[in-house]
Amino acid sequence: MNTHQHSTPELTKNQGLVYDSLSHAGGPLSAYAILDDLRDHGIRAPLQVYRALDKLLEMGLVHRLESLNSFVACQHPDCDARATMLFAICSKCSCVSELAGEDLEAQLKSLAASDGFTVQAATIELRGICSACGQSAA
Amino acid sequence: MNTHQHSTPELTKNQGLVYDSLSHAGGPLSAYAILDDLRDHGIRAPLQVYRALDKLLEMGLVHRLESLNSFVACQHPDCDARATMLFAICSKCSCVSELAGEDLEAQLKSLAASDGFTVQAATIELRGICSACGQSAA
């Protein structure tokens, strides 16, 4: 049940477990939720999870949601080459969708540049109501 | 040394202490750093700080930096009425500047809307090099 399109470089055992747990969850998980999920598979300590997450983040297979202290599997085919990413987090159902902001990045950079600031990385997390929840509760 | 322009509604004792500590710091502080800073002023427990921070956040006098798990005093005259805020965090000197993105907000909302998502709040945190650090180290 591995739905990613990435040209997955060989993952180690723990990296694979953590990545599968995340993709399988279909939503954000905290490191400790992943830990619980993987107890039966030999993962016993937080560090095992954090170490795998670090590598997966480097590879761009996983993203970190700062405002939730949690992690999601990347929803895009090919994320290392990625422009600025944007996460839309639903306040009701907690679902997360990952949007690409082509112009957004340029605009952010120019806005920052007007203050003499050179952007290296951007965290953009929106809170709101997703389309599914918006329809169900008028 | 209270540089804010806000029409500061009366702050309670702890709120005032926390706010002063933050404005005085001139940069982001963690809740526990604030706690340490205020030990001599009768603040002894994390909750005292977190409770004050909660109110200050509500009032818009203070912002939370999700990617740092820390807090800054608002740099703008009048922030409750504010548009989407954007924080530029320097990787070298850790200074933070708060920029206003007028069009940015519109663009974010329309980008999200194209996915059926209704934005309630946005977290935008940039990592990079501030103008001061950019000049000193070519």
Added chain:
DNA sequence: ACAATAAATGTTATTTTATAACACCTCGAG
């Protein structure tokens, strides 16, 4: 194949960040 080296793993303990639960105090509206 084999030593040398790098990367990943397993484990215990600790640090850092944030809340829960409960008692008390203060101050203003009725």
Added chain:
DNA sequence: CTCGAGGTGTTATAAAATAACATTTATTGT
């Protein structure tokens, strides 16, 4: 006065992340 909301003080605990160290598994050069 009184009672009720918001603020405070305190102890204990939960949740998130890292430090330090020993061991094991891959990789690489020769």
